[in-house]
Amino acid sequence: MNSLMPRALTTATMRRWRSGFVVALVSAGLLACAGTPQIAPAVQPGSDGEYPSPIADWRGSAAEILAGAIRLKTVNPPGDEALLAKWLSRVLEQEDGIESRVVSLEGANSRRAALWARVPGNGSKPPLVLLSHLDTVPADADAWTVDPFAGIVGGGFVVGRGALDAKGVTIVHLLTLVALARRDAPLDRDIILLATPDEEAGGLHGAARVARDRLDLLGGAEYLLTEGGGIQPSVAGQPDLWGVAFTEKTPCWLDVTARGLPGHGSTGGQHAAPARLAEALARLAHLDAPIQVVPSVALMFEALAPLAAEDVRSHFAQLRGALALHPEFRERFLSDPGRAALVRNTAVVTTLRAGESVNMVPASAHASIDARLLPGESCIAFTEQVRRTVGAEVEVEIRLAFDAAESPIDTALMGAIKRVAARQEPPGVALPRVIAGFTDAHWFRGLGITSYGFVPRRLRPIETRGIHGPNERISLDNLTLGVETLVEILEELDAQP
Ligand SMILES: [Zn+2]
Structure with missing residues (x-):
């Protein structure tokens, strides 16, 4: 998905970011390739014997799981998402309190598949779905300073195609499930992870099939959160803007x-x-x-x-x-x-x-x-x-x-996002947003599920410019922030009567 966030104040922001840009590039090892700090990849996907060990501390595992997901190439076409779905399912299988499975949407022999997982709640409220996609756009290796599919961790970033769009989202959702499963008490609602194939080509082989043939995967969900919106860092004295996408071009x-x-x-x-x-x-x-x-x-x-x-x-x-x-x-x-x-x-x-x-x-x-x-x-x-x-x-x-679909903005979920935004440091203001790109959200809005494009990541230009472009990356801080904030939002929503 591609999105450009309109800014309330641009010049001061750009000045600040521009000065930070070179520093960040150097620290990411992307200007000077020799001596790039790299953590030896602990995760080597590709065959049955090469699955990661169980997650001890999710904060410490986030970068390596994302790097492993990037190494499993899922450029669409052809997608080939089944291998990644299987790999992530194996990561989740090692966790108590999480059900997970690989869902073939086009017959058992298809190389395309979705990942589905669930942390059961106590059943008193309908589920909330965390939606992302497993496929990526291609990468023009000549324009990159590193191999787009090497899954490099260094300088505080994970670099590679899909780091942001959207394997980085899938990993934030996956670790949110891990964090929730380790809570003492269940939430009121099931939290369902759904990572589909084919979003980048319009979702006809992925989300569209779920919405048409596999409503059982959604469990009568009331809410859905997916990519499309995020946290725009503040300029001095201003709050962060938490853009919650409720409709799309x-x-x-x-x-x-x-x-x-x-x-x-x-x-x-x-x-x-x-x-x-x-x-x-x-x-x-x-x-x-x-x-x-x-x-x-x-x-x-x-x-x-x-x-x-x-x-x-x-x-x-x-x-x-x-x-x-x-x-x-x-x-x-x-x-x-x-x-x-x-x-x-x-x-x-x-x-x-x-x-x-x-x-x-x-x-x-x-x-x-x-x-x-x-x-x-x-x-x-x-x-x-x-x-x-x-x-x-x-x-x-x-x-x-397809026709546009819109979700209501006056909901308990929007209320929870607003309250969580307001109590952060720096504080944020959550606002309804229309995005120029499109995501798979419309398939689910069409079913009457209130669907917002919002992943709590505080992306800077050095990160956003990599979406569908060269040197795509996400900071380790944003991976952690994404999980912690998402858990906080789900707990806040849970506290509603
Ligand atoms: Zn995309």
């Missing part, structure tokens, strides 16, 4: 195909497919994407307003009017890509494919467009708009689309 992924006369490269090529495709895609720049403030985004900025810089506070409180009436504010607002994405639909060409030989004109040329729509917008209507813009010479088909 939706994907409207399109395949564009141009067809033309195939033949020898020497014969002109007036009607060549690649040229037709290029012309059509160039017209995409003229796609009209007006600024719109949908109700969920208006609500988010209204909640953020009291914490925003004084000169934008009243504009955030009335975002629709402010963007329409104040050109200077509009320009400033739109200059932040994270914010700009929340007030308009976007469409980006992400792949191009045509031809195999320099002297041969191919019969067809293909592109894909990653369009993201504001909650409430229709992909069918947007696709019609794209068709009109690129012209009738090319075919435009929808590859993936």
